[in-house]
Each structure stands twice: as C-alpha cells, then as structure tokens.
Amino acid sequence: MKSLIQERIVESGPISFADYMAIALYEPGWGYYAKGQLQVGRGGDFYTSVSVGSCFGQLLARYFLEQWREFGQPERWRLTELGAHDGKLAGDILNALARLDPSAYKAMQYAIPEPLDTLRAAQAATLKPHGPKLLSVTHASELEPLPGIIFGNEVLDALPCQLIEMREGAWQECMVACENDALVWQLGDIRDPALITATHALGADFTEGYRTEIRTHYESFLKPLTDSLSDGRMIWIDYGFERSEYYHPDRRQGTLRTFSKHQAGEDVLSHPGELDISAHVDFTAVAEACQALGGHPRPLVSQGNWLTQRAKDWLMAQEGNPDPKAMRQFQTLTHPGHLGRMFQVLEVEF
Ligand SMILES: C[S@@+](CC[C@H](N)C(=O)[O-])C[C@H]1O[C@@H](n2cnc3c(N)ncnc32)[C@H](O)[C@@H]1O
Structure with missing residues (x-):
C-alpha cells in the first residue's frame, strides 16, 4: 500500500492529506x-454503537416509525443509510420495523x-432476509426524490x-511527501480555494505549531443526499464538537487518530491500508452545509440525551418485565462514561 502511495507521489509530487486518507x-x-x-467489533479494530447490540437499531427504528406517522404515513418512503458497512x-x-409496524x-x-x-456484497448477504426492501446503489445521485430519513x-x-x-x-497545509523510501510530512502554501476560504474563516489567532484538521467538502457530500429527499430529515451521529470547542486553543494537535486492535495511535503515515x-x-x-442546502439544523445533543428522549416508550414497556440484555446495551449507549457523552447527534429538518 505504501508503495502505491509512493508511486503517486513520485509521479505527481506531494499529495494532500485528504488524498492520502x-x-x-x-x-x-x-x-x-x-x-x-x-x-468493527470485538475481533476488529474498534467498537461502535452498532456493535454494542441491536438496541441501537431498535431505538432508531422506533424514531423512524414516529417520523413516518408524522409525515402522514406516505405509501412510499425511504430510509437511506450512509456508512452501512456490513449491514x-x-x-x-x-427487523424492528417489520415487527413494530408491518404497514410502515x-x-x-x-x-x-x-x-x-x-461492502455492497456484505450488505446484500446480511440483508438477504429483507430481499427487495434493500436498494443498493453506488452513489446517492442514483436515488429519486422520496420522503424519508437519511442517516449515518x-x-x-x-x-x-x-x-x-x-x-x-499563517496557516500552511500539511502535505504527504516521500523521502528515503518513507512517507513524511511536508508543509506548503495552501492552494485549494476551499481551504483558503475555510482557513480565513478560522482566523490566525493560534499558537505556533498548532495543527488541526478541516473538512471543506461537507456540502458536496450532502448535496446528492438532500436532492434525494423530497421531505424529511437527516440524522448524523458521531464523535465531534461545535466549532469553538473543536478549534480550542488547547487542542494543539487536533483529533486525528488511527485505530488498530482497539488501540488508538497517532502515527497516521505508518501502515496505510492496515489501520483505521x-x-x-x-x-x-x-450544520452550515445543511443550512446552505435548505435544511434547518436542531441544536447538537449528546447521544445519551438523544437516545433517552427517543426511548421513553421503550423504557416504559421495560418496566415490570425488563430485558436485562437490552437494558445493559441501553446503558452502554447512553451512560456518559461509556458512549453517551462521547457521541453527538445532529438532526436537520428539510
Ligand atoms: C467507522 S465505520 C462505521 C460503520 C457503521 N456505520 C457502524 O457504526 O458500525 C465508517 C464506514 O463509513 C463508510 N464510508 C466512508 N465514506 C463513505 C461514503 N462516502 N459513502 C458511503 N460510505 C462511506 C466506510 O466504508 C465505513 O464502512
């Protein structure tokens, strides 16, 4: 893998970190x-809320169902999942939707x-029992507009x-270069117009050597998705912050990490292709990219608070006869010491 990247660098010079990634x-x-x-999961490199168990999907299904009812129970609606991995x-x-409301x-x-x-093959295999419900496409631009929910x-x-x-x-871009057969960092002037605009917006009030990441393409990533939504919302669940916290003066080395066998690391140039x-x-x-596309973002909330809100009926149904496995999963997903505070939820109405 390293050699493939080295060949590209030898051919056309240092590459941006985004191209490297x-x-x-x-x-x-x-x-x-x-x-x-x-x-993902115990035998892999990291856990996610999905690998905690099926409670996460069940709670999402309940919320999606509520939305479908709010939309007026359309005869056709769509759930669109990004980053569905193995399905x-x-x-x-x-499974939860089929059980909760066969007509939805x-x-x-x-x-x-x-x-x-x-991954398309893995998803098709996992979702075989749901046959024609799965619409597998290589890109969101292949989807016709329908009401529904887009999430990841x-x-x-x-x-x-x-x-x-x-x-x-002044901000410089950290490029990936090759020296004596090794991948190394090389600082250079910023040439990408979108990155010039984004760094101007950040300002220059940062200490010498402050290093951070920035994504300038959220809008182009989201545009084909919003085009496929005639009415509905997006839900993005992830680790992250509001901008003022992200670019806090104390966060001098950003948040870039590798993961391998459940260990976090910082050397992102070693073993490309073998580490997350x-x-x-x-x-x-x-949220700004969504607004530019006509969306109305809600305030960012922690996964713990968001799921607890969504789970009111489910928690009531557990009273008296709780399912211990599901309750343990719910606690892992919502407890601030586990995944409840680390993950945030951004909902955007369109
Ligand atoms: C950290 S994994 C999360 C997998 C799963 N959602 C979970 O929570 O267990 C990130 C996933 O996002 C996928 N991904 C990244 N960029 C993508 C894109 N532009 N379109 C679709 N999937 C993407 C990756 O292939 C990978 O499967």
Missing part, C-alpha cells in the same frame, strides 16, 4: 475499508449508497480531511 481507507482492493468488513445496523432496523415496513425502501464492491453512524469522521498547521502567523484513520467532526461545519 482517501487512498489509505478506500482505494479499491487496497484501502482499509475496501478489503473486507471485519474492522448490521440496517438489519437491526429492518411494507411502504418503506432501505437505500444504501455504497461505493465499495466488497460514524461515517462523517471517516470522510477524508485536510491537515493544516500554524507557522509564523479518523478525525472528529466539526458539527458547526456540517
């Missing part, structure tokens, strides 16, 4: 996520825009980001 994670046949589906969350949601299930289509062949868990943090560093009062790479989400930037 896109190859390391998504290059067909090579990238970390393009190689299979075993990254586990999709399966949990579809019948009217629904479950779309997964998935660019990677390997831990997908925005996996989108490539650019890296910038403060030098003598992610950076937190600037939810203010996501």
Whole structure:
C-alpha cells in the first residue's frame, strides 16, 4: 500500500492529506475499508454503537416509525443509510420495523449508497432476509426524490480531511511527501480555494505549531443526499464538537487518530491500508452545509440525551418485565462514561 502511495507521489509530487486518507481507507482492493468488513467489533479494530447490540437499531427504528406517522404515513418512503458497512445496523432496523409496524415496513425502501464492491456484497448477504426492501446503489445521485430519513453512524469522521498547521502567523497545509523510501510530512502554501476560504474563516489567532484538521467538502457530500429527499430529515451521529470547542486553543494537535486492535495511535503515515484513520467532526461545519442546502439544523445533543428522549416508550414497556440484555446495551449507549457523552447527534429538518 505504501508503495502505491509512493508511486503517486513520485509521479505527481506531494499529495494532500485528504488524498492520502482517501487512498489509505478506500482505494479499491487496497484501502482499509475496501478489503473486507471485519474492522468493527470485538475481533476488529474498534467498537461502535452498532456493535454494542441491536438496541441501537431498535431505538432508531422506533424514531423512524414516529417520523413516518408524522409525515402522514406516505405509501412510499425511504430510509437511506450512509456508512452501512456490513449491514448490521440496517438489519437491526429492518427487523424492528417489520415487527413494530408491518404497514410502515411494507411502504418503506432501505437505500444504501455504497461505493465499495466488497461492502455492497456484505450488505446484500446480511440483508438477504429483507430481499427487495434493500436498494443498493453506488452513489446517492442514483436515488429519486422520496420522503424519508437519511442517516449515518460514524461515517462523517471517516470522510477524508485536510491537515493544516500554524507557522509564523499563517496557516500552511500539511502535505504527504516521500523521502528515503518513507512517507513524511511536508508543509506548503495552501492552494485549494476551499481551504483558503475555510482557513480565513478560522482566523490566525493560534499558537505556533498548532495543527488541526478541516473538512471543506461537507456540502458536496450532502448535496446528492438532500436532492434525494423530497421531505424529511437527516440524522448524523458521531464523535465531534461545535466549532469553538473543536478549534480550542488547547487542542494543539487536533483529533486525528488511527485505530488498530482497539488501540488508538497517532502515527497516521505508518501502515496505510492496515489501520483505521479518523478525525472528529466539526458539527458547526456540517450544520452550515445543511443550512446552505435548505435544511434547518436542531441544536447538537449528546447521544445519551438523544437516545433517552427517543426511548421513553421503550423504557416504559421495560418496566415490570425488563430485558436485562437490552437494558445493559441501553446503558452502554447512553451512560456518559461509556458512549453517551462521547457521541453527538445532529438532526436537520428539510
Ligand atoms: C467507522 S465505520 C462505521 C460503520 C457503521 N456505520 C457502524 O457504526 O458500525 C465508517 C464506514 O463509513 C463508510 N464510508 C466512508 N465514506 C463513505 C461514503 N462516502 N459513502 C458511503 N460510505 C462511506 C466506510 O466504508 C465505513 O464502512
């Protein structure tokens, strides 16, 4: 993998960190996520709310059902999941919907825009029992407009980001270069117009050597999704902050991390293709991109608070005869010491 990246650099010079991250994670046949589906869970590199158990999908299904009823129970509606990985969350949601309300299930289509062949195959295998409910597409632009909900868990943090560093009062871009057969950082003037605009907006009031990440393409990522939504909402669940907290003066080394065998690391240039790479989400930037596309973002809330709100009926139904396994999962998802505070939920109405 390193050699593939080195070849690109030898051919065309240092590459942006976003290009490096896109190859390391998504290059067909090579990238970390393009190689299979075993990254998430106990035997993989990290846990997500999905790998906690089916409680997460069941609570989402209840909320989606509530939305369908609020939409006026349309005869056709769609759930669109981004970053569906091996289809586990999709399966949990579809199983719950089929049980909770067969007519909502019948009217629904479950779309997964998935660019990677390997993951599309894994999703089709997991969701086989739901047969024609699954609409598998390579890109959201293939979807006709329908009412519904577009959502993703831990997908925005996996989108490539650019890296910038403060030098003598001006932002420089951290590019990936190759020296003596090793991948190394090389600082350079910022040339990408979107990054120039974004760094101007950040300002220059940062200490020497302050390094951080920035994603400038949320709007282009979201546009085909909003085009596929005639009415409804988006829900993005991820680790991240509002902008003022993200670019806090004390966060001098940003949030970029690798994950391998449940260990976090910081050396993102070592072993490309073999480690997960992610950076937190600037939810203010996501909310602004949604607003530019006509959306109305709600205030950011922690996963713990959001799920607890969503779970009122479910919790009541547990009274007297609780399901201990489901309650344990609910606590892991919502407790501030587990996943409840680390993850945030951004809902946007369209
Ligand atoms: C950290 S994993 C999360 C998987 C799953 N949602 C979960 O919570 O367990 C990130 C997933 O996002 C996917 N992904 C990243 N960029 C994507 C894009 N542009 N379109 C669709 N999926 C994407 C990756 O392939 C990977 O499956």
